[in-house]
Amino acid sequence: MRVALTNKGLDALKSKTDRYEVQDTVCPGLSVRVTPEGRKTFNVKYRYGLKQKRMSLGVYPRISLSEARDRAREAMRHVDEGSDPAKRRRQPEFRVEAVVKEFIERYAKPRNRKWMESERILWRELVAVFGQRDIREIRREHIIEIMDGAVDRGAHYQANRILANVRKLFNWCIERGIVETSPTNGLKAPTKEVARDRRLSDAEIVALLRACRNDVYPFRQFVPLLLATGQRRGELANMRWSEIDFTQKTWTIPAERSKNGKAHFVPLSAYALELLAEVPRFLDCDYVFTTKRTSPVSGFSKALRRLWLATGADDWRYHDLRRTAASGMAQARVQPHVIEKVLNHMSGKISGVAAVYNRYEYADEMRAALEDWGAYLERLSDKAAASL
Structure with a gap:
């Protein structure tokens, strides 16, 4: 026609x-x-x-x-x-979507172990809105509008992450000759971030363990294990059965999943092992915590809201459980450098030149600290069970 x-x-x-x-x-x-x-x-x-x-x-x-x-x-x-x-030789692709894809492949992936978070933020906040526009047309007011939208929906710290990732993107674009100047120049983070110091009291731990007992797999065991091991949420979410040595009672977090890029050995207390014994194992699935059997557990926000409702407190986050574990061990007079080893921190009392020469891993001290902390959680768990 x-x-x-x-x-x-x-x-x-x-x-x-x-x-x-x-x-x-x-x-x-x-x-x-x-x-x-x-x-x-x-x-x-x-x-x-x-x-x-x-x-x-x-x-x-x-x-x-x-x-x-x-x-x-x-x-x-x-x-x-x-x-x-x-x-004919293709002209450079200047659409936002294409530039972000290239930025992730050429810059973020090789340099940032958490590149997926950068990809998620740029895709949701920038590509979803301006994906088919020429990136050279993106101006300061567009970036401000995106950040204001995050602040308006209550994601204050997320607005800071958006600015940081967009700034990296445009700085890379300047290096590549895609743009002459960055629309983020002169922009400041919209929210002043304050380091959290929230930790749960014994009464709150009892309430949380009670709520977990009333919950179902995977969060019934996942949240108490966060407390018992003191490890990061993402590290525990990606735990594999093949990483657990039940004979030696250890869990090895591989270097590629560890925040500092080094393999981390976590002694498993009797309390932690009891929780793992409750976890179902699926055929041909190595993930400890999973709902799809092909990927690690998700749905953290929904579970957190459910636990907030059950405990009557909505001012704590998953990471606060890690701080609670560290505080509990400190209260039990565990030495700071041992707690740092448990948490797999690079800072602490043993750092700098001392860290280069001191290769002692404090395995026995870590195990003793986590066993004592696990026994303490066991007693609190018994209180939670008695109040059901």
């Missing part, structure tokens, strides 16, 4: 059972192909040598009719000059 294409006519094109094509009489060679799913793609047909060829120009309405005609005329001009437009 041949018609003079218009924007109104393009909008009116309906999908059919089979794919069909409408040719433009205004710009010879230009056509729009409509798929059964309703996707409308501009193409230009041309003859190069003895072959009839087709080149995709873009999807409507991501590119307008006038832009498609300009691209088709440009392609035909190259044909007239004796070159195949489909084989």
